[in-house]
Amino acid sequence: MLKLLLTSLLATVAWCQNNTNSTTFTNPILDAENADPWVIRHDDWYYLILSDYDKISLSRSRVLTNWNDAESKLLFQAPPGLNYSTDIWAPEVHNLNGAWYIIFTADPRADSPPPEVDMWCEYSCPAVHHRMYVLEGHGTSPWTTNFTYKSQLDTYDQFAIDGTYFQHSSGLYHIYSCWYRQYDAWPANLCITKLENPWTVSSPFSERQIISVPSLPWEKTPYGRASNDRLSSNEGPEQLTNPTTGQQFVIFSAARSDNRNYCLAMLELVGTNPLNPADWRKHQYPVFYQNPEEQAYGVGHASFVKSPDGTEDWIVYHGMKDPLNGWSARTIRTQKFTWNEDGTPNFPKPGYGPYTVPSGQA
Structure with a gap:
């Protein structure tokens, strides 16, 4: 009887910690395995968009810290036999120019190129056919909008994953993970091109710029690898703007996503031209990284959102408790972050809590 009562009490405590009426929460905020979380807030709702092989789904919740009972709907089912039919990622x-756009990565043949293609790569390159694609929809919210296929986003017929939009006073840009050449396989770098609109690249290949390469020890897998660039990655770029100073950053993931050393790195735009690599300054150390004391490993691919009352900044990211299980161990978490005196983001150590819920969350 005592054991039964104790089990019931622990279950009640766990429920209360994640309940929408609780003042605290614990990570993860979604029990199921998932990764590459993208969260926005619109009209008093939080929206979480995720992919599953050949489909894209959207969930919505009044609270940021519990997605287990959130409403969910299918936004897009990729037709078979096309270049974007399988391995939909990130x-x-x-919301751009009054319309809604979904940008995503996809592949035509389940990430499995034929030997005649793979042989051109110095290392095995299963992602060689991944490219960027765009869906478009018109509506008052992403929940009520019907999305249809718009276009492939030109990456010069080269590997491209984890693309995002970078908004700047000089225009709209596409930042994504790229290779130097079509069959490089590694390293994965960050490329930028200018856009005519959300689905059309205006930069010719000669103006594509690489603004970051995984040259630092913590950007490589294994850590500090010196013999070659295999598994060295910069990916998952996301724009982050200081709401007070206006400083613009790109927070990106470094190392390898199925590894304990996966972490977040930072570029700051210190000039006026996003297409000029010299106008970007790279932070020499990771800004968000594993916390072995709390078994929080492989933290990366973040998005950023405000608390319900708009007074706090929150990072939503994936991480793993068991780094030996790779991609299947990833779950979605969130924590509050602040800003340093120099205007750079001040991210906390990743962990599980309990943490105080976002300000204004009922």
């Missing part, structure tokens, strides 16, 4: 939903 979708994002953006």
